[in-house]
Amino acid sequence: MCGIVGYIGHRDAYPIIIEGLKRLEYRGYDSAGIALYDGTNLNVTKTKGKVTDLECRIEKEITTNGTVGIGHTRWATHGIPNDVNAHPHYSNSGNLVIVHNGIIENYESLKKELIKRGYSFTSDTDTEILINLIQDVKQKENVMLRKAVQIALNQIVGTYAIAVFDKNKPNEIVVAKLGSPLTIGIGEDEFFIASDATPFLEHTNNAIYLEDGEMAIIRRHKNIKIRKIKDDSLVNPYVQELQLNLEQIEKGDYDHFMLKEIFEQPHAIKDTFRGRLKTEKGIIKMAGVDDNLEKFLNANKIIIIACGTSWHAGLVSEYIFENIARIPVEVEYASEFRYRNPVINQNDIVIAISQSGETADTLAAIKLAKSRGVFVFGICNVVGSSIARETHAGAYTHAGPEIGVASTKAFTTQITVLTLIALKLAKAKRTISNSDYHHHLSELELIPKKVEKALLSDSHIKTIAHIYKDVRNFLYLGRGYNFPVALEGALKLKEISYIHAEGYPAAEMKHGPIALIDENMPIVVIAIKKGHYDKIVSNIREIKSRKGKIIGIVTEGDTIVKELADYVIEVPDTIESLTPLLTTIPLQLLSYHIAVMLDKNIDQPRNLAKSVTVE
Numbered sequence: 343m344c345g346i347v348g349y350i351g352h353r354d355a356y357p358i359i360i361e362g363l364k365r366l367e368y369r370g371y372d373s374a375g376i377a378l379y380d381g382t383n384l385n386v387t388k389t390k391g392k393v394t395d396l397e398c399r400i401e402k403e404i405t406t407n408g409t410v411g412i413g414h415t416r417w418a419t420h421g422i423p424n425d426v427n428a429h430p431h432y433s434n435s436g437n438l439v440i441v442h443n444g445i446i447e448n449y450e451s452l453k454k455e456l457i458k459r460g461y462s463f464t465s466d467t468d469t470e471i472l473i474n475l476i477q478d479v480k481q482k483e484n485v486m487l488r489k490a491v492q493i494a495l496n497q498i499v500g501t502y503a504i505a506v507f508d509k510n511k512p513n514e515i516v517v518a519k520l521g522s523p524l525t526i527g528i529g530e531d532e533f534f535i536a537s538d539a540t541p542f543l544e545h546t547n548n549a550i551y552l553e554d555g556e557m558a559i560i561r562r563h564k565n566i567k568i569r570k571i572k573d574d575s576l577v578n579p580y581v582q583e584l585q586l587n588l589e590q591i592e593k594g595d596y597d598h599f600m601l602k603e604i605f606e607q608p609h610a611i612k613d614t615f616r617g618r619l620k621t622e623k624g625i626i627k628m629a630g631v632d633d634n635l636e637k638f639l640n641a642n643k644i645i646i647i648a649c650g651t652s653w654h655a656g657l658v659s660e661y662i663f664e665n666i667a668r669i670p671v672e673v674e675y676a677s678e679f680r681y682r683n684p685v686i687n688q689n690d691i692v693i694a695i696s697q698s699g700e701t702a703d704t705l706a707a708i709k710l711a712k713s714r715g716v717f718v719f720g721i722c723n724v725v726g727s728s729i730a731r732e733t734h735a736g737a738y739t740h741a742g743p744e745i746g747v748a749s750t751k752a753f754t755t756q757i758t759v760l761t762l763i764a765l766k767l768a769k770a771k772r773t774i775s776n777s778d779y780h781h782h783l784s785e786l787e788l789i790p791k792k793v794e795k796a797l798l799s800d801s802h803i804k805t806i807a808h809i810y811k812d813v814r815n816f817l818y819l820g821r822g823y824n825f826p827v828a829l830e831g832a833l834k835l836k837e838i839s840y841i842h843a844e845g846y847p848a849a850e851m852k853h854g855p856i857a858l859i860d861e862n863m864p865i866v867v868i869a870i871k872k873g874h875y876d877k878i879v880s881n882i883r884e885i886k887s888r889k890g891k892i893i894g895i896v897t898e899g900d901t902i903v904k905e906l907a908d909y910v911i912e913v914p915d916t917i918e919s920l921t922p923l924l925t926t927i928p929l930q931l932l933s934y935h936i937a938v939m940l941d942k943n944i945d946q947p948r949n950l951a952k953s954v955t956v957e
């Protein structure tokens with residue numbers, strides 16, 4: 343998972359590519375590089391580190407002239423992050439250069455073949471194999487670049503979004519896509535290439551999203567030609583108008599995207615149910631569900647597949663679907679599901695959840711489910727993403743771009759969509775009483791205001807963060823609907839502060855984790871006044887008698903936990919099934935403030951990337 347950017351037109355390519363790479367750093371940020379053609383020379387600069395490190399090096403090393411170029415920001419797969427493994431990669435002739443997002447699975451056998459044919463390699467990457475394969479085909483078959491790319495790609499097993507440039511054909515960039523995203527921005531006599539549309543948003547609103555198995559030949563002063571990689575047939579380009587605006591992808595007055603996205607949640611949740619939730623009429627409109635209602639109603643079982651935070655949202659919905667719609671639910675890690683031999687019946691349905699819509703494991707799990715003939719419904723944030731296209735039907739979360747690597751608004755908006763579906767099915771199946779149904783709708787409508795209120799605890803949470811920022815371990819406990827929230831809270835802390843944290847169902851504590859508790863262990867307990875409140879109060883007493891430090895997430899006005907806990911953070915009251923939308927807010931803020939105090943890179947935590955497009 344990397345970001346690629348390219349430009350060909352009448353302007354200087356350098357600033358467009360560099361700024362574009364900065365926008366794509368959420369996709370990878372361990373090394374970066376750029377290739378610019380200045381009319382005579384093909385200048386390549388690359389470095390370990392971030393795009394700002396690349397900028398520093400470029401200022402010292404090369405001229406930044408040229409109206410054509412390609413750039414890359416990397417998340418290492420083959421080969422450690424260093425200058426040599428950074429993209430772009432040259433072919434042995436020095437004429438061809440490539441940037442690549444994806445993985446070439448059969449690179450070892452290709453490499454052996456190429457070595458036999460006299461090629462040598464300087465990096466450990468699979469990408470260098472690909473560019474030399476293209477060069478080899480080009481020479482052997484005596485074909486032009488686009489044909490060589492096409493023939494080479496037909497020998498590749500794996501995934502890719504690539505941009506290839508030939509110094510001897512400087513008015514052309516060839517791009518191709520399979521399994522990794524690629525977008526082409528269409529300007530006035532200029533073209534932009536990027537992994538998503540954000541790098542060219544201020545230059546054009548018109549974009550072509552390349553489909554899997556397609557390549558595009560982008561020529562200066564000419565129309566774009568799109569072809570199928572498999573058989574070279576021509577495809578009609580479909581130019582879309584982008585619905586994004588610049589404000590959505592900039593930090594504004596916030597220090598970090600993560601903080602901006604935490605504070606965007608009231609708005610994001612509202613956007614998720616806007617046009618869907620008609621509280622007064624008692625209706626929930628969701629085209630993807632309405633059109634397939636019979637399948638949902640006849641479902642023996644719902645299998646939810648997802649990774650990371652999206653998997654946690656799936657776990658929350660397990661409680662909602664089972665409690666109100668009485669449909670059995672299994673929540674599976676996509677990465678496990680895809681390699682099992684799962685028992686799937688024709689009447690089961692699969693729901694795949696993914697913010698990015700590009701997660702490789704989730705995509706593979708969807709393909710497995712589809713091969714078993716079941717209906718697959720997708721819940722994604724990124725419009726037009728691979729998962730949105732691969733599923734039979736779906737619902738977008740409409741959360742707006744999430745750029746911070748740690749998911750925040752994705753989680754709450756995914757739960758919102760899942761809740762809407764569960765309520766819709768419960769009503770159709772009559773597993774919920776009329777009054778309960780209407781109560782749920784009106785409570786859901788109040789959630790954005792209540793999230794706003796929960797956010798008011800920010801400075802109080804900052805004080806608590808200051809007290810615990812130096813500990814090395816945290817425990818998070820919750821029960822029922824809030825057990826997955828405990829998992830999510832622990833994940834947030836681990837991801838951005840690198841403090842070890844574990845989430846547990848509160849009652850499981852006594853089956854092992856209780857051994858960890860001493861006066862140095864902070865335990866975040868979600869202890870809202872719902873469900874098994876009394877039980878969780880007992881769990882808190884058990885912790886206190888072992889001197890553990892309690893940070894309680896409690897319902898406004900709670901007095902019992904307040905007496906027992908070292909600190910409490912209040913959230914507004916709501917019905918139990920919606921509490922995760924509120925209890926998760928203080929946990930996001932707690933991790934955020936701890937990580938800021940520890941001086942960690944909030945939006946780009948080490949070793950991570952926003953969308954995991956490799957296994």
Ligand code: M6R
Binds near residue numbers: 650698700752950
């Ligand atoms: O884009 P997806 O929702 O499919 O991503 C799944 C996970 O990679 C993602 O949630 C990851 O765990 C986040 N970094 C969590 O904050």
